[in-house]
Amino acid sequence: MKWTQTLIPTLRDAPADAEIVSHKLLLRAGLIRKLAGGVYTFLPLGLRALRKIEGIIREEMNRAGAIEVLMPALQPPEIWEQSGRAETASNVLFKVKDSSGRQWFLSPTAEEVITTLAANEINSYRQLPKNFYQVSLKFRDEIRPRFGLMRAKEFIMKDAYSFDTTDELAMVSYKKMYDAYTRIFARCGLQAFPVEADTGVIGGNHSHEFMVPAETGENEVAFCEACGYAANIEKATSGIPKTAARDLGPAIEQFATPGVVTIEALAKAPYSVPANRQIKTLVYVADSKVVLIAIRGDDQLNETKLMARTGAVAVRPATPEECQATLGAKPGSLGAVAKVPADVKVYSDERLRGANDMTTGANEDGFHYRNVSLERDIKVTEWYDLRTVSAGEPCVKCGKSLKIRRAIEVGHVFKLGTKYSEKLGANFLDETGVRRPAVMGCYGIGVTRTLQAVIEQSNDKDGIVWPLNVAPYQVCITPLSVAPESQAMQLAEKIYAELTAQGVDVILDDRDDRPGVKFKDADLVGFPLRVGLGEKSLAKGEVEIKPRNGPVQYVKIEEAVALVRKLISENPAL
RNA sequence: CGGAGCGUAGCUCAGCCUGGCUAGAGCACUUGGUUUGGGACCAAGACGUCGCAGGUUCGAAUCCUGUCGCUCCGACCA
Incomplete structure (x- = not known):
């Protein structure tokens, strides 16, 4: 190509609306132009780099035995109703109407479509395993697009869906994809590493995300340099010790704490109750039911864990009015000891199991209890791991110190199980003539995001430093x-x-x-x-x-x- | 959706507070000339409904109201 024949509109100054280095370089080097917020045109150079990444992905997917298809971006709501995700994924679904008023969804992902296809076309164990993939434009009704291609309203994604006859074989498919992803990102010149991940709205029970370390990333990852443990902060656990039990003291005692509504205030004189001897009681609304969460005063609730443990689709902190209505007190004096309605579940963090001599709110404004024993004084419905790990805590596997860093998620592999195949009827007859749902997995790579991640990771003061394999x-x-x-x-x-x-x-x-x-x-x-x-x-x-x-x-x-x-x-x- | 900020030339921005004459600069662009190993110089030129709509005023880029768009923080995130 001759430079004068193509279009490479480089810019000396970055447009003011670009914030991070990769976004600025995408614009300055003439790779993309913005049409609207979260919506970009790929110029010749940007498209060439994108095609290089797609090429690597196709080669590795084919090598791993996946077969390419192309599914519609326009999807009928019915199949989303069938899977149940019309509700649970509602906030990211791009909804459009045609001129006759019929509703359509613009595809953010294609589990429903591929499972419908499998339901119609796959009838026998002889046809399995199968792994279908596509590279296509996806849509998300992003509340807040940002950072150029990192979080856009439309983006290119490679998505793949595997169908197997058994759980064990599904794990084989999963491992193939896991290995393929490792190769794909390495060939793209990216330092990407897999971390254990929550499965979120998509469902399933086994999942890894592929992360590119970057300060501008929107994810946090906890990892152990000693043994290699790595997990998204939403999923990470640590080997931090439980709260030390003391000699079971006297019965609980109420005491006045006028104006004290924070952990910090109670930790100061004249009360001097250290945060690690306090129980923080949070009131949440999980799928429109009020629940109480008890965690230690110096811990932070991990909402993703709360959703994962309770199976709730949506959780939010209760309003002060809802707290008042449920417990008779305002935030700051809440507790799970007394006056908890019988139908309100109490979830307590594992770190509090066996703890006593604790202090917590009395559900009466301006009062707390001391000498609280979790076992004796609180009716805990379930014990869960609900806290967010912090840097420096001991690794759950080897005990060495955990570190935390930010990262960009470029890929995600899930073992789905039979959630979709059951709901959408993707069944097959096994060797013995028994009808069974296929065991599925799904595997995504954000292609346009990967492109930007390469630039974010590979640049200097003069501009982009392309890895050879993805250079335009x-x-x-x-x-x-x-x-x-x-x-x-x-x-x-x-x-x-x-x-x-x-x-x-x-x-x-x-x-x-x-x-x-x-x-x-x-x-x-x-x-x-x-x-x-x-x-x-x-x-x-x-x-x-x-x-x-x-x-x-x-x-x-x-x-x-x-x-x-x-x-x-x-x-x-x- | 809550909070903050910004919309003036293709890009970066000044002018706005304190209304006034023909709306500016740098870069980019066109023409001519001189240059030619790390974003040249001189000269001439083209490019603007000052986001949009309404209002106040003799007069609005400037003040007021509304509206749209963009960015950032938060909420959200297959």
């Missing part, structure tokens, strides 16, 4: 004179033709611009190799070859093409 062009040839009769241009054309003929992705910067402009743009766009052709080196019979992230090498003119090919082949591509 592998090589940029930069003649410093573009006059047709000049040696630089003639040689540039020759090298360009030879590399192109040998299947190298190459762009020739034939713009009649000053060298500085061309160098700056080449660095900004981030081509892995730049071949420089200028008078100085040509006079010595040399051309210069400059890796984006390394020092210039000078090479004899006739050896230039060979060196470029050698540098490209040395890339550890799989």
Whole structure:
């Protein structure tokens, strides 16, 4: 490709609405343009990089035995009603109506469609296993799109769905995808690592997310460098000890705490009850039922765990009015000891199991109880792990100190079980003639997000530093004179033709611009190799070859093409 | 949806508080010339319904009201 024939609108300044470095570089390097919030056009360069990533994904999915299909973006609500997700995924579903008033959903994912397909087309164990995948535009009614392609209203996703006859075989399919993902991200030049994950609205019981470490990521990951344990903070547990039990003291005692409504205030004189001897009582509304949550005063509730443990689809803190109505007191004086209505469940964090000599609210404004024993004084409905882990806590597996860092989620693998196959009738007859639901798994990669994650992870002060495998062009040839009769241009054309003929992705910067402009743009766009052709080196019979992230090498003119090919082949591509 | 901020040339922004003459700068763009190894220089030029609508006023980019859009924080997140 000749630079002047395509469109690479580089910008000296980043548009003011770009916040993080990858978003700025996407815009500055001329890869994308915004049409509306969370809606972008891919320009030629951005599309080429995107196609490279898609190509790697297709190769690895095919290698893993998956088969490609293409499912509709426009989906009828009925199948979502059938799966039950019309309700549970309602807040992310993009809903549209056609001119006859019929409602449609724009696909955020395709479990319903593929399971419907499987229900119709797969009848026998002889047809299994199957793993269908597609690469397609997905839609989400994002409340707040942000960071360019990271969180957009429409985006490209690779989604795959496996069908197996048994749980064990479903785990084999899962492992294949897990391994494929590891290869895909490695080939994209990404430092992505798998972490244990919550399954969320999609359901299922076994799940990993593939995370790219980045300060700008929207996820937090707890991990142990010693043993390799890693989990999304929504799922992570630690080996932190339970609250120390003391000699069972006297009966509970109410005492006045006028104006004290925070853990911190109660920890100060004259009360001086340390946070770790307090019970924090939270009132939540889980699927429109009020529940109480007891966790230690120095812990934080993990709402994802609350949903996962209780099976609730939506949870929110109760309003002060709801607290008053349920317990007769306002937040700050709440507790689970007394005056708890019989139909209100009390979930207590495991860390409090066996604790006594605790202090908690008395459900009477301005009063607390002391000498509280969880076992003796609180009617706990269920004990769950509900707290959020913090950095420095002992690893649940090896006891070493956990660390926490932010990360971008680029992929997610789930074992789904039979949730969808049962609801949508994806059954098959097994060897013995018994009708059984297929055991499913689903596997997503945010393709456009992956593209941005590559840039977020691979850049410097001058611009993008593309990994060779996903660069829009592998090589940029930069003649410093573009006059047709000049040696630089003639040689540039020759090298360009030879590399192109040998299947190298190459762009020739034939713009009649000053060298500085061309160098700056080449660095900004981030081509892995730049071949420089200028008078100085040509006079010595040399051309210069400059890796984006390394020092210039000078090479004899006739050896230039060979060196470029050698540098490209040395890339550890799989 | 709650909180905050911003909408002036393709991009970055000034002007607004304290209303006034023809609405500005840098970059980018066009033409000519000089340049030519890391975002050149000189000259000339083109580019604006000052987000939109209403109001106040002799007069509105500037003040008021409404509205739309965008960004950030929060809530939310297959």
